[in-house]
Amino acid sequence: MSLPRANYDPRRVCLNPFPEFTLGKHRRTVGVYLAGALFALANWTFLDAAILSKHAHSPDYDPDWYPPVHVTFVDWIPGICSLLGLLVVNLIDKDRIRGEEGFGDSRAVWRARLFLFIGFALMAGGLAGSVTVLVLKYILKGYEQQYTYYGLANVSQNVALMLSAIVLWIAQSASGEYEYNLTL
Amino acid sequence: MAAGLKTVILLSFVLALGFLLIILSCALFANWLPILVALTFVTAPLPNALFAHCASDEFSSDPGVGGPVDLGRFITSIVVVTGFALPVVLAHAEVIKPAACAMSIAGGALVYGTILAYTNTFKQDEDDFE
Numbered sequence: 001m002s003l004p005r006a007n008y009d010p011r012r013v014c015l016n017p018f019p020e021f022t023l024g025k026h027r028r029t030v031g032v033y034l035a036g037a038l039f040a041l042a043n044w045t046f047l048d049a050a051i052l053s054k055h056a057h058s059p060d061y062d063p064d065w066y067p068p069v070h071v072t073f074v075d076w077i078p079g080i081c082s083l084l085g086l087l088v089v090n091l092i093d094k095d096r097i098r099g100e101e102g103f104g105d106s107r108a109v110w111r112a113r114l115f116l117f118i119g120f121a122l123m124a125g126g127l128a129g130s131v132t133v134l135v136l137k138y139i140l141k142g143y144e145q146q147y148t149y150y151g152l153a154n155v156s157q158n159v160a161l162m163l164s165a166i167v168l169w170i171a172q173s174a175s176g177e178y179e180y181n182l183t184l
Numbered sequence: 185m186a187a188g189l190k191t192v193i194l195l196s197f198v199l200a201l202g203f204l205l206i207i208l209s210c211a212l213f214a215n216w217l218p219i220l221v222a223l224t225f226v227t228a229p230l231p232n233a234l235f236a237h238c239a240s241d242e243f244s245s246d247p248g249v250g251g252p253v254d255l256g257r258f259i260t261s262i263v264v265v266t267g268f269a270l271p272v273v274l275a276h277a278e279v280i281k282p283a284a285c286a287m288s289i290a291g292g293a294l295v296y297g298t299i300l301a302y303t304n305t306f307k308q309d310e311d312d313f314e
Contacts (some may be wrong), residue, residue: 036261044269051277
């Protein structure tokens with residue numbers, strides 16, 4: 001059902017379609033499982049840092065020493081943004097975005113694209129925010145490597161959440177039987 | 185019949201071994217947090233089983249397609265990864281010992297492997313039923 005390459009639909013947001021993967025007929029299943037695994041891995045990476053920070057204690061030989069930095073609410077914000085973005089992006093009806101003729105009015109397509117944009121902006125904002133936290137809170141202060149790990153875990157959480165959203169999108173748009181030809 | 189019986193006995197032994205490992209990992213170190221791993225892996229096939237019935241009415245010819253089924257698989261995957269990640273995180277935070285972590289992961293893998301193997305072995309019966 002895709003249009004020929006020559007007459008581009010000016011209403012399209014992005015002209016490059018997602019790459020077509022051929023994993024066989026199980027690619028939807030595999031993709032969804034992979035997305036869930038990435039999602040859990042992302043959140044556990046950050047929770048690991050949070051739990052580690054909570055359990056950081058003074059060593060036995062120096063009871064007066066305290067850990068210089070802890071995971072606070074600031075570290076949670078990028079992950080929450082990415083999570084909301086993932087929800088928004090994957091809750092959108094993907095047929096709406098393609099904006100085919102005779103399928104809803106153009107206002108609905110416009111709104112769907114606006115929501116998609118907000119979702120991607122939230123995810124990108126989460127990623128950028130995690131890098132910001134890493135640089136401003138950990139690297140610039142010159143903490144040891146075991147505390148910089150908190151920031152690195154934050155960045156990897158957001159990268160994995162974004163990957164999870166992308167994998168889920170590709171998996172769900174590449175249906176086994178109906179062969180959606182997704183042009184975003 | 186006999187082959188099915190042997191499979192059931194073998195799988196039940198493996199399941200018992202998995203639970204034994206998990207309970208040992210708790211009891212040997214007097215720290216009962218790894219028992220959560222057993223709960224996690226027992227819960228893992230539940231979302232798949234629940235959501236599989238949601239879409240089978242509409243898409244009886246192609247039961248792999250549908251939002252609810254995907255959601256079930258997503259949640260299942262999350263729960264499985266949680267089961268493996270939980271002991272690692274606990275060991276990293278020095279709440280449990282590394283040995284307890286390894287034992288509970290091995291036990292959890294055995295339990296979940298048993299569940300998967302059981303489902304796959306006896307899937308043909310359901311197909312015959314349909």
